[in-house]
Amino acid sequence: AQSVSQHNHHVILSEAASLELGCNYSYGGTVNLFWYVQYPGQHLQLLLKYFSGDPLVKGIKGFEAEFIKSKFSFNLRKPSVQWSDTAEYFCAVFFSYNTDKLIFGTGTRLQVFP
Amino acid sequence: GAGVSQSPSNKVTEKGKDVELRCDPISGHTALYWYRQSLGQGLEFLIYFQGNSAPDKSGLPSDRFSAERTGGSVSTLTIQRTQQEDSAVYLCASSRTSGAAGELFFGEGSRLTVL
Numbered sequence: 001a002q003s004v005s006q007h008n009h010h011v012i013l014s015e016a017a018s019l020e021l022g023c024n025y026s027y028g029g030t031v032n033l034f035w036y037v038q039y040p041g042q043h044l045q046l047l048l049k050y051f052s053g054d055p056l057v058k059g060i061k062g063f064e065a066e067f068i069k070s071k072f073s074f075n076l077r078k079p080s081v082q083w084s085d086t087a088e089y090f091c092a093v094f095f096s097y098n099t100d101k102l103i104f105g106t107g108t109r110l111q112v113f114p
Numbered sequence: 115g116a117g118v119s120q121s122p123s124n125k126v127t128e129k130g131k132d133v134e135l136r137c138d139p140i141s142g143h144t145a146l147y148w149y150r151q152s153l154g155q156g157l158e159f160l161i162y163f164q165g166n167s168a169p170d171k172s173g174l175p176s177d178r179f180s181a182e183r184t185g186g187s188v189s190t191l192t193i194q195r196t197q198q199e200d201s202a203v204y205l206c207a208s209s210r211t212s213g214a215a216g217e218l219f220f221g222e223g224s225r226l227t228v229l
Contacts (some may be wrong), residue, residue: 006156031164043117044220085227090157101170102147102218106156 002027002095006105012111013081013112021108023065023091032094034102040086047089055073061085067093084101086112116140118221120206126227127196135191135224139208147218148181148190151203160204163189196228 003026013019025031035047048059055067065076074091091105117136119138127133132149139146148160159173163183174223178196203225207218 009154036220043222044218045225046217049217092157101159101162101173103159104149104157106154 002103004091004093004094004103004105006091006108006113008108009106010109011111012029015083016080017112017114019076019078019085019110021083021091021110023074023076023105024105025072025074025091025093025095027072027093027095029095033065033067034092034094035059035063035074035076036090036092036104037087038090043072044090047076081110081112083112083114086110103112118206118208118219120204120221120224122224124225124227126229127229128229129198130195132192132194133196133226135193135206135226137189137191137206137208139187139189139206140219141201143208143210143219144186145209145211146183147207148189148191149205149207150175151205151207151223152201155203160191162219184203194227198226198228201226201228 005024007022033050036044037047038044047063048057050057050067058064063078065074067074088107088109090107092102094102121136148156151157155215160168161181166183167184178194179192203223205220205223206219209218
């Protein structure tokens with residue numbers, strides 16, 4: 001069955017540190033890829049998405065992600081985190097043979113200390 | 115409304131009781147999703163609606179769970195004979211289009227606690 005893996009469950013960083021959160025999925029066919037963010041007390045919202053084209057996509061608040069097809073990965077990055085980036089981050093994938101179901105990873109809790 | 119609306123925001127119930135959770139999607143969104151968010155478990159897909167039909171019910175955990183959508187708009191998730199393991203946040207999301215091309219817009223969730 002299709003699955004999405006986020007290996008970092010809890011990440012703690014100081015402000016200005018660089019961030020990379022891993023995301024891997026289990027299917028070698030066509031996928032649509034997403035990162036969602038949930039700030040404390042708020043609802044889930046889209047951070048960025050990849051459907052096709054340039055595998056390096058940029059999202060809101062300085063986040064970017066790179067799709068590496070050969071590695072089945074879609075890692076999220078930010079060069080310099082801020083305290084306001086403290087949140088839970090979820091990778092999500094639409095698999096082409098089951099296009100109506102968005103499968104989420106288990107999430108990564110990011111804490112940024114000033 | 116401007117966003118996805120869910121009610122109640124919090125529900126505490128006794129084991130064995132039935133509960134209904136409501137979702138009002140963004141106007142004009144044809145696709146509607148239910149997910150369950152448990153601590154450390156991420157988001158678990160429950161069911162998806164396209165219009166009033168549910169092409170994918172594969173995520174419903176047991177036959178105690180059911181959902182319906184009427185008029186292509188409001189959806190209700192019903193949990194019968196609740197158990198303590200049903201305690202979670204139930205999230206609803208809607209999308210303009212069916213599936214892959216659409217961005218999902220989430221509600222605030224309904225937090226269910228079964229005592």
